[in-house]
Amino acid sequence: MKTPGATTTSISMPDLMTAWLRSHRNVAIQSLSNLLKNWLTSLMTMMVLGIAMGLPLLLYILLVNVLNLSENFDGKPRISIYLNKQLEEADIKRVLTVVNEHSNTQSFRYISPEEALADFQFRSNFVDVLNTLASNPLPGVVELIPSYTDPVKLRSQIMELEKLQEVDTVLADLLWIERLFSFIKLAESVVILLALILGLGVLLVLGNTIRLSIENRRNEIEVVKLVGGTNSFVKRPFLYLGFWYGIGGAISSWFLVHICLLFLSGPVELIAQSYRDHYALVGLTFLEGLVLFAVSSALGLLGAVLAVYRHLRIIDGSL
Amino acid sequence: MILFDNVSKRYPGGKEALSDVSFGIQAGEMVFLTGNSGAGKTTLMKLIIVLERATKGQVIVQDVNLNRISAKHIPAIRRNVGVVFQNHQLLFDRNVFDNVALPLYIAGFQHREVGRRVRAALSKVDLTQKEKAYPISLSGGEQQRVGIARAVVNRPSLLLADEPTGNLDPELSKEVMDLFIQFNQVGVTVVIASHDLGLISRLNKRQIKLHEGKLL
Known part of the structure; x- marks a missing residue:
């Protein structure tokens, strides 16, 4: 008894492969042209998807901009390292090497006790008082500007510095930076939460759209199955439909976000000017754009898969 | 070509549509399946294309035992x-060409070959x-x-x-019957369910008569 698979058709293996690819290409084009044929309905669905994805995206972009601002901000924390008094030249060199070699050091400056004294004399009115002192009361100080303002990194850096024998105390104003970071963390969580909720919304919208499309083409599905269409052949157009919806949703959310940024760029520039600064809002980078398209088309595909598996089983049962 | 061996089909709900039906159809034959509505003609056809499965007995079509095949192999x-x-089961959102071409698209034929075969059909x-x-x-x-053209476009043997x-x-x-006779003359096995007894008797072909799910 022959296996049923062997009696399919007279098509040989390589032909089957090209036939499969051809079928995919045809279906992809056909489902796209179906979408374009009913462009108004498609556009509306895509705009719903665009809004659902655009909201968390916009928040994310704003967050990126806030982070950007805080990086460029002149109020970066400075770490002041007060050295012990009466250090040898070699000891100071050792401290400076340690500071220099730390991964989180952007720049640093050593202020010797003499320089500090001269500076102090220059700035204050205590010249006379200072002159009465037998020795220079000021310690040497290393002023350090860290590369990253992440409070966790700053804390560990400070701890390391404090361990040095030559170091007396290390001072840094961490409080406001910690607050800023906890706000940013909160905002990040909000973005993630929103993205999850609205991602679910995208899935539901797509699932419903594709369910309707399956219902509309129920007759076609039945006929295709009657004349020997495989389940994957039946499913394929709907999966591509989901994929195209995803792409359309990505495009519309991209536009939404950039229109919003355009709208916001004026007020932002005004604020920047009031601080005698200049700041241009950043939009999506190329890579972020790619991620947007990948995520969106994946969501589209997933929504389609869910709808197709649920509803084709019903149709299967009715045959 | 087709072999039914003690085939019974009981639908959920208890009604036995076919009971202990046994017959064979040779390759190249043209056979009429007759009987009143509800005699089991459609059920018998459904068993041949695995729209339904037999509750009892063996259905063997083109050397394949249809009771044993998995759902994956049904399209083949x-x-x-x-x-x-x-x-007819035609699709009304596409033209005649695309309706007839459907089985070829499914089987993955090349564009040129599709055109050739559709026009021939x-x-x-x-x-x-x-x-x-x-x-x-x-x-x-x-x-x-058009429905007939779609049925033969893939050059099936049955x-x-x-x-x-x-x-x-x-x-x-009569025109439609003549078409079936022509296909049969080029070697296609043809099975027609019909209760148009007048037409059938004039054609002088073998008949398989069903009555309430039993072979007469």
């Missing part, structure tokens, strides 16, 4: 069988001029001929027709 079975339905049913027409604009007889003349007047019925 159907591709080797051309089926003509009483209600349409010329057999004498509808070459209607290639671009939509089914809605065709008469009942023409729609049925052709099933369930009441193909059910909705047609006698003259159109």
Whole structure:
């Protein structure tokens, strides 16, 4: 008894492969042209998807901009390292090497006790008082500007510095930076939460759209199955439909976000000017754009898969 | 070609549509399946294209035991069988060409080959001029001929027709029957379910008579 698979058709293996690819290409084009044929309905669905994805995206972009601002901000924390008094030249060199070699050091400056004294004399009115002192009361100080303002990194850096024998105390104003970071963390969580909720919304919208499309083409599905269409052949157009919806949703959310940024760029520039600064809002980078398209088309595909598996089983049962 | 061995089919709900039916159809035969509505003709056809499965007995078509095949292999079975339905089962959102081409698209034929085969099938049913027409604009007889063209476009060795003349007047019925006879003459096995006894008796072909699910 022959296996049923062997009696399919007279098509040989390589032909089957090209036939499969051809079928995919045809279906992809056909489902796209179906979408374009009913462009108004498609556009509306895509705009719903665009809004659902655009909201968390916009928040994310704003967050990126806030982070950007805080990086460029002149109020970066400075770490002041007060050295012990009466250090040898070699000891100071050792401290400076340690500071220099730390991964989180952007720049640093050593202020010797003499320089500090001269500076102090220059700035204050205590010249006379200072002159009465037998020795220079000021310690040497290393002023350090860290590369990253992440409070966790700053804390560990400070701890390391404090361990040095030559170091007396290390001072840094961490409080406001910690607050800023906890706000940013909160905002990040909000973005993630929103993205999850609205991602679910995208899935539901797509699932419903594709369910309707399956219902509309129920007759076609039945006929295709009657004349020997495989389940994957039946499913394929709907999966591509989901994929195209995803792409359309990505495009519309991209536009939404950039229109919003355009709208916001004026007020932002005004604020920047009031601080005698200049700041241009950043939009999506190329890579972020790619991620947007990948995520969106994946969501589209997933929504389609869910709808197709649920509803084709019903149709299967009715045959 | 087709072998039914003690086949019974009971639908959920208790009604036995076929009981202990045994018969064989040779390759190249043309056979009529007759009997009143509800005699089990449609169920028998459904078993051949695995729209239903037998509750008991063996159904063997083209050397394949249909009771044993998995759902995955059903499409392959159907591709080797051309089926003509009483209600045509045409798709009204596409033209005649695309309707007939459907089985070829499914089987993955090349574009040029699709065109060649579709035109050959349409010329057999004498509808070459209607290639671009939509089914809605065709008469009942023409729609049925489109259905036949679709059934034969893949050059199946077995052709099933369930009441193909059910909705047609006698003259159109004869035309459609003539088409089936032509296919049979080039070697296709043809099984036609019909209760148009007048027409059948004139054709002098073997009949398989069903009555309330039993072979007469």
